[in-house]
Structure formats: structure tokens, C-alpha cells
Amino acid sequence: MSVSLTYAYYPGCSSTGTSIEYDMSSRAICAALDITLTDVPNWSCCGSTPAHTVDHTLSSALSARNLCQVASMGLTAAVTPCPSCLSNLKTAQHRMKNDSFREKVSKLLDKPADITVETKSVLQILVEDYGIEKIKAKVTKPLTGLIVAAYYGCIMNRPAEIMNFDDREHPMAMDNIMTALGATVVPFPLKVECCGASFGIPRKDVVMRLSGKLLDTAKEMGAMALVTACPLCQMNLDMRQEQINSANGSKHHMPIFYFTQLMGLAFGLSEKELGIDKLCVNPRSVINALGMEGDSKEKSQ
Amino acid sequence: MPVLKGKELRIVGFLCNWCSYGGADTAGVGRFNQPTDLRIIRVPCSGRIDPLFIMKTLLNGADGVLVSGCHPRDCHYAEGNFYARRRLEVLHRFLPILGIEPGRFEYTWVSASEGQRWQQVVTRFTEQIHKLGPAPKIAGPAASETLRQMEAAL
């Protein structure tokens, strides 16, 4: 049973900017696991939050276009690291189950909308298609001693009937991966709470409060670092951590990793190809504690 | 008796007294609107329904026949609906051989509490029969003779 896994890879816009390290590390670990990712040619933005708040049909057309691109590659499954992109893809697919809605979308696309492609997140293919046991077998540098809290964000598995992945209130996918890597995972009660998401722009106070609570609780549970699977969550917690500290009077210094980065470290990949140096909160002390000194040249700023 | 011209088709229902007839009552008590085509014949148990009743009804000019009983395992007479299921399933498969569209006959299970389900069943079945249109009638000069022979065969 050594059928190699091949997926159309839809990086999403964040991957070209704020979350480039998520993209780098996702590609790196998939390569290490012999999972083939082929970029969707000429992909476009999923429309993110603004599109579906303005028009459902137009928003779905954006996703439908990308799905058509996937179908034209001759592949049946698309994968994206970003839960927000995935949510848009899946919502569009869900809405297009309605024939009259699909017709409207097809009209916008000037061609029949595709309804065959299966969409998944990188996290989902790792636990569902690849398997925890096989991941465990690839670990060369176990993350023994690392205590993390796994944070999924609110849309990775909700609404349950659309996302159809893991438990909607108590997901365990990342927890299980982290355990397989040798890390200790603390029970994190806020694993599906909202970080404040795009309120970071219009109402920063909301993010300060919500993300602040996540950091407070993670620390209280004894976590050394948070692991995320969402570019926006990561950005709010990582890039805004100083702002949160000054708004709430807290003194957090908690590295916020993408789960793919920690997988890469455990597989013995270099920090450079995992984009460790792109993180805002310096993870050096945490990584050093693992006995992975890293290359002095690779030390983050 | 003529059907209401242009509006209705002739649909006959055979319902068991304990579950489905009660379910149809529950639908009425709940004022769940339904098409008016269906005429219900009450029988004690779906197991009382002789497949020949259905054949006779269809031959006599009904456009559709709906049978409904208690859910399997919930029969008032313990096992009547199991007999019904076997007989009616055979009949259902036999209809095309007789030149009758199988969509004109259906059997289903509705309990006495399922008024809403009954509404759905009736509405959907009536729509289905309207889609099929009026059943072809045996006509022509030899019609009555043909019918007599067919009845004798039954």
C-alpha cells in the first residue's frame, strides 16, 4: 500500500505574504512525507471574508473558478493550508448542491461549475489520508520536553455539516499530531474560540481581548507555545502579541508556531526551509530547550 | 363516479387502521394541507391487503394506488406488515410485466404519530401520479369483454 498521495495545492493569498512560513513549511513537510503538491495554475483569491459578506453568488464564483482550475488539472482533490480558503471552497460547494444556485455561478464563469473536486485542509490530509502512525515513523528529532497547546480557531471544523472534519467543539487532529511528534499537549479549553479574526483592522480592542484570553489561558494551562493551523489566528497571536501585552498589561512571550513548522523540526528539516525566522515572537529559547541549537546563521532576528 | 375534471386524478389509498389511518387523522387534526385526489380505504392491517385488490383498482381505472402500513416491527398484529411487504414488493416488480408503470403503485410506512410525514407522502405521491398523467384506459368496442376476461383471470 504505497500509493503516493497527490493533490492540487491551493496556497491562498496569505501564503504569499503574511503566512509565507506556513506555505514553506507545508510544502517542506509534504515533500518529506512523499506527498505531491501540484500548484493550481493561475489561481485567484477565494474572496476571503469581504466577498461573502457582500454577495454569496459572486463569492462562490471565485471559489468555483479555482475548483474548475483544479478539475482542469485532472486531479480530484484540492488541498489548502488556510482554513478560511477552505471554508470558502466548501461553502461554495455546499451552496452549489442547489441546482439553481449552481446555474447562476456557471453563468458567471461562462462554463459549468465543477462539483466533483474534493477539498481538504493540509491538516486534514495528514490525519485522514496519510495517518498519524506514519507521521510518527518519520520523526527523527522528537520534540520531547516541548509543552504546547493546540489552537484550531473557529472555522477549521465549523459549521460541522459543511467542514465535515473532526469534532466541532473538541477537535483532536493537531493534538494527536503533536503527541506523535513527541511533544506534550496540554488540554486547551479554548481550542475553537475566536481570536478576533479580521477585527484586527476595524476594532483592534476586540482582538486584544479575545486573543489576550487565548494567550492567558494557554499560559495558565502550562503551555510553552501555541500551535496553530490558521494564518489569521497566527498573525493575531504572534504579530500582535506585543500590542496585546500593552493593551492588557500582560507579559506574554509565547511563540506561535504553525503545526507544519513543528512537524518539520521533528522530521529534521532545517529552520530556514520552515521559515522559523519569519515568526515575530522569537521561538529561540523554546527551540533551544529541545536541544536543537540550530545553525547560528539561521538564528532569527 | 367521474373525477373532478382537470383538477384531480383517481388515486386510491389502502391504509391500515392502527398506524397509517391514524397518521392520516393526525395530519388532519394538525391541518396539514394535502392534495384532494386521494380516497382512502380503511383495512385492519396492511397484511389484509390482497395484491389483487390493487390490480383490480388499477384495472378499473385508478391512476395511482398508495398502500401504507405500520413501520416494520411496529405492527399492531405483530407481523402483518412483513407479509404485506413481501407481497407488495413482488407486485411492484410484476407491474411492468403487466404493462403498468410501476410508479403508479407505491407502498410506504407511516405511524399514527407521523402526521407531517403523511402529508409529505400524499403530496409527493400525488405529484408523481400527476407527472405520469391519467392511466391509459382500456377502450374500444371490445373493452368490456377484455375487462371481463381480465377480471376472470384475476
Added chain:
Amino acid sequence: MKIGVFVCHCGSNIEGTVDTAAVAAAAREFPGVAFATDTMYTCSEPGQEEIVNAIKEHQLDGVVVASCTPRMHEQTFRRTVERAGLNRYLFEMANIREHVSWIGKDREANTNKATELVRMAASKLLHNRPLLSKQFDINKRVLIIGGGVAGIQAALDCAEGGLEVILVEKTTTIGGKMAKLDKTFPTVDCSCCILGPRMVDVAQHPNITLYAYSEIEEVSGYVGNFEVKVKKKATYVDWDKCTGCGICMTKCPSKKATDFFNEGIGKTTAINIPFPQAIPKKAKIDANFCMKLQKGKCGICAKVCPSGCIDFTQQDEFVTEKVGAIVAATGFDLFDWTVYGEYGGGRYPDVITSLQYERMLSASGPTGGHIKRPSDGKEPKNVVFIQCVGSRDKSVGRPYCTGFCCMYTAKQAILTKDHLPEAQTYVFYMDIRATGKNYDEFTRRAMEEYNAKYIRGRVSMIYPKGDSLLVRGADTLMGTQVEVDADLVVLAVGADSSAGAAGLAEKLRISYDSYGFYMEGHPKLKPVETNTAGVYLAGCCQGPKDIPSSVAQGSAAASKVLGLFSKDKLASDPQVSVVDIKRCIGCGKCIKTCPFGAIKEIDFRGMKKAEVIETVCQGCGICTSTCPQGAAQLQHFTDNQILSEVNALCQF
């Protein structure tokens, strides 16, 4: 035949969408119809008089009433025609209310349909024959299934009425859910003090035979003559010898058995008596935890038992009881609330059910009546109650209101303050449903005198924060989000039908709804009867209800049984199958298919023939549709009668 047709207006219920006068006019043209009229309320006294008079005046020998469903008034009108001297089976009903006027507003279509239904009824009536009942003996014993408060009430009332009662209880003690309660609302009197004496009465009543730790295996027969097979499950203790001294419990080394009576708060011994007032007070071994039964080693209980009643080889035992009536009083179970992931799904020890809290409040409970957090045994300061967990919640498939949670939550808030005067209680509610006598006053007392803070809104999530729990919810009256630091969270979990309710219903041949609650004969007029003659309902098995209602229903079921047994013989339903001996070829197919064994083979002048045992036949008609010769005919539903209805409708 001279048929009279009476088309009922039912006030405006039918007349509103059916032209009843036109239906009557059309009916006059039908074959056999000699008289037809429309009447305001056919079922009223003047309406019935009109029928009686018309029968006499026009020498009618058959009557069709077009009105409501025959399930409602067939019996009423049968009695009416009987009063006028006709046989009660020379009567037919056309259902033009439930099946016509109530399901559509098109007056033309409705009138046409009503006319056709009358035509069907009239043409069936032409084939009706007078039928006469037979009398049969009944067994005046009653089986009551379930020993909760409803079953106890029914058992005692029947026993007091002089009937022999068989009471079957699934667990080792009667008392049901009520025995687990600490206090009852709205009087706050001690639950066990009210119920205890009634339980003792059951044990001591000479007319009551109690099978505890037993279940119904099989039910056969019919009203007046049921035969019931009861499975007495193995307890590994000879109950004839057990005195309930409890020495075995003090010595049993396996102390980690699940404590079902205390709802899993704390553990118990493998051999145990669930609580001090248990009836019968007998020990039972939980085989899953017994070292002797699991590993073959130990047997301490057998060594210490002064009466030598331990029997590790005991097997399930079956007894057969013959009864004339059955009362189902199987109660309810709590909804499995762990589907609520947002409340922790069972991961947080300090989120408990109301019934667990009840055991904690009880002086005979596992904590001796002290409120302690299961996690660390500390007394809670803030106790949060969440109502409607598994009630009025479509998302978990339980859209119905359990009905009593509002009240017990108020009671528990009051008791919390009694136990812990320093504690603060919060209640998250959707609406307060306190519709019983003194109920609303009671919930007000909880708020006003006991300072329970009622917050109108749902809880969106519970999560641990430090060593307490953070409860986050909405306050829909204030339009804000609220967060409460809770030391203990009590979920007012709704009632589900009892585990195994559906299976028992199938054995009893009664109907149940999609949630597993048993269906009453009529939602208004037959609240304790079922569609199966001789089977009655009491308590929560029919739908969630509080103690007074359960007791009332228990008594009501008992009075129905006593009423049934007030006659020495019952009249059999003459709508039974009859075999035409001339047509019967003795193939025996009917004998094989009859679910009731109501057909026997006889020898008729050296030929094999089938014969129906009238009092056993239940009138399903399976034999009629099985018989290749048309020899077996179900009376009142003969082939000719059914086909005449078909012919009335479908004619070329």
C-alpha cells in the same frame, strides 16, 4: 337495503369547506340510499336522536354517518343504531373531517371528495351483515411493568381493588427516579419519606407479586388473556434466603463498581443493596466487577453471609404469568447530554447532571448530603444551573419540552442556599414554565427569597479556568454576553424515553412516537389507553411529566383496569375471520400465517379443514389475503366489502 345517510356539519369544521347539503343531495341518488340529510352535530344528543327517529320513520336497515374519523366516534354511532334496533355492524362512517375538510380549503374539490367517500361507505354497507359478539372468560390479574411512582400507584390501586397484581421492575429495587430525589417541588418535602411507605406497602400487600431485577421477555395473547414470559435476571444471590443485612457489602473487596443508584457519583461494592430503603432489600452481585465471577478468586461474600444465600452459579430464570391486562409504566431516562461538546461533553468532572446533584443533596447519598465538587471535594461558592439541556433543542433532536426541569432547578437552587448559605446560584433559562398549582410562586421564591440569579439566555460554552469553570452565555434581556465563574455546573438534563422502550412497545404491540414515548389511544379522550385493548399507560413512558401527573395517571390506569375487570366476561369483537368450510381445501396456509395461532385444523367427514377460534382471532385478516380459495373471510372486511369500495370509486 334501505340506507340512511347523515352528513355532519360539525359546526363549521366540515361545513366550512364542504357543502354538506350537496353531499346529502348527491347521496340520495346512490344505490340503496332511502334517506339522506345534513345535520349540525351528528354526535350530539339531538343528532343521535335524529338518526334513531329516521331509522324508525323510514324503516332504515343501514346507516352511514359522514363526519369525523371512525377512530373517534364509530363506537358512539354503533350504539346509536343499536338503540334503534339495528345490528351495530349495519353502520359505516365516511371520514370527511380529518381526511377532507381539515386538509384543504377548496370547497368544490372537498364536496366532491366527501360525496365519493359517502358513496364508498354506502356501497360497502350494502355488503355488511349483522355480526354478534361472543362472550369469553377473562383472567382478572394485572401485570404492571415498571416500579417507579406511577407503577407503584397503579399496583397499589389495583391491589386495593382486589386484583392480583404482578409488578415487574428492571432494577433491583422499586422506587424509580423518585427514589433518587432528595426533595420534591413545590413543597420541598422529602421524596423518600413520601415514597418510602408506598414502597413498603407494595412489599407487604398480599395481592402484589413483585419481580425485581426482571424484564419482560415475551407477550402473547389478547385482552383478558395475556401470557407473559418474565426473565428474572441472575443476581447470584438467593433472594429467598437474603435478609438484606448488608454484611456482604461491608466485606466485599471490589469497591469500584459503578453506583447506578447514585448516578455514578462515587463507587460502590460489587455486591450491593442500592440504598437503605430499597424494596426488596436484597443484595445483587454486579458480575462485571465481582472478582469471583471475573477471575474465579475471592468469594468473601459467600464466606461472611450468615444465611448462606450467595450462589455464583445462578442463571437467568424464566417464569410465565397469565394476566388479563397490562399497565406499562416504564418511565424515562436522562438524555445523553455528552453530545453537548460546548459543555465539555463529559470531560469536566465539575459539570454534573441534575440527578447527580440530587443524589449529592440527599442525606443518604454518596456525600451524605454535603455539596462537594466531584473534582476536589471542595464546597462550591458559585453554582450555575443550565436549563434545557436536551430539551427544546432541535439541534440535538429533542424539540420537546421536558416540562419539569424549570421546577426542579428552582428547587435545587433553593436547596443549594439551604445547604450552603454563602453560595450564590445562577440559573440560565430560556423561559420559565411553571404551570402547576403553586409552581410559579415557587420559582419566584427561588429568585426573591433565595436570591437565585436568573439569566435568560443559553450558555455557549463552559471551560476550565484555574480550578473553576468559566460559563459563558448570553443575557438576552440585557442584550449582552455574560461570563460567570462557576465552581460547579448543574445541567438540567431533559427526559428521554426509557432505554428499551421501543423494544417493549413492539412486544406489547403498542405504538410509540419518534422519540420512543408510547402513544396514548387518543390525545384528549384516551390518555391512558393504547390502541391495543387491555394495555394501558402510566407515567413518563407516555411523555415526560412530573410526580403528581404520574401518580394521577397511575391511578387512572388502575381504574381502567378495574373497570375492565368489573365484568366477568368480555364480549369478543365479532370482526373475526370465518372459514367457509365448503370452499376450504385444507391446505393449512392460514394456520401457518396466523400470528396468534387462532386457526386450527379440524377433521370434517374425513377431510382436513381450517377453523377459526373466535375468541383468539384478533381480526387482522392476514389469513384472508393468504387463503388461495377465498374461504377464510374476515368479517366486516371481506373481499366483497373492500372491492365494493373500490368499485364505488373506479368504474369505467
